[in-house]
Structure formats: structure tokens, C-alpha cells
Amino acid sequence: MSDTLTRGVRIVVQPRYVPDQSDPPNRSYLFAYHVTIRNEGTQTVKLVSRHWIITNGEGKVDEVKGPGVVGHQPSLKPGEQFQYTSGCPLNTPVGTMHGSFQMVFDNGETFDAQIDPFRLAVPRVLN
Numbered sequence: 001m002s003d004t005l006t007r008g009v010r011i012v013v014q015p016r017y018v019p020d021q022s023d024p025p026n027r028s029y030l031f032a033y034h035v036t037i038r039n040e041g042t043q044t045v046k047l048v049s050r051h052w053i054i055t056n057g058e059g060k061v062d063e064v065k066g067p068g069v070v071g072h073q074p075s076l077k078p079g080e081q082f083q084y085t086s087g088c089p090l091n092t093p094v095g096t097m098h099g100s101f102q103m104v105f106d107n108g109e110t111f112d113a114q115i116d117p118f119r120l121a122v123p124r125v126l127n
Helices: none
Strands: 002-006 009-017 029-039 045-056 061-067 081-090 094-105 110-121
Touching: 009 094, 009 110, 029 094, 029 110, 045 081, 045 110, 081 094
Parallel strands: none
Antiparallel strands: 002 009, 002 110, 009 029, 029 081, 045 061, 045 094, 094 110
8 A cells, every 4th residue: 555645635545456357377467556636735736647657576667657547637626535446467476556646736836746656466475
């Protein structure tokens, strides 16, 4: 799990392994992650884009950048939150993700809301 607060924007990520959509003999592991973005600040903020850094168990790094999240660019007033679930395929049973969401305040000021690293791991694969 990851729980990060940047300039009033809290991002909580809860990952889980999806065994019924994975195929370990063929090095295919699917992980889902549930994201909650909550505006704990005093200004309305909009999510503009995402930047994920995904590292597999062998140290191979992939980056994913793009507009919004799951087809949305949510605008959050103070106290509001937005939740979504997405997935990440890996070719190893263990990996990590971290990144940031580019946010913009109503006054046009932009900043990156950080997402601290979280582990993607098949249960019982790590001691």
C-alpha cells in the first residue's frame, strides 16, 4: 500500500494480485491497484495527467505517461475524492510501482502529486 500527501492531495494505492487472470508458467502476472485521490486542501484541483514508473523483479523499468486516469481528468473540490481501479501486467511475480499525477489548481498553478512506491507481489512469494 502507498499513502502520500502532496500539497493537500492525498493519493492512496492498494494493490492486489489477480490470480485468475495470471499465467505463472508463462511468466504472466496481473496485478490490480485501487487508487483513491482525495483533496484535503483548500483549493479545487484537477488531475491533468499521470506518470507511472513500473519496475519488474529483474530490475527492468517501464514508464507509462498519458492524459488523465482511466479516461477521466477529475476536478476535485476541497473534501472531494475520486477512485478508480486499473491493472498492471508483469512478467515476474514481484515488482514495484511509483509515480505522480500532474495536478493544476484553479489559478493555473501546476504541481506533481507524488505516489510513493508500492509492491506488486504474488502472495507467499516473498518471506
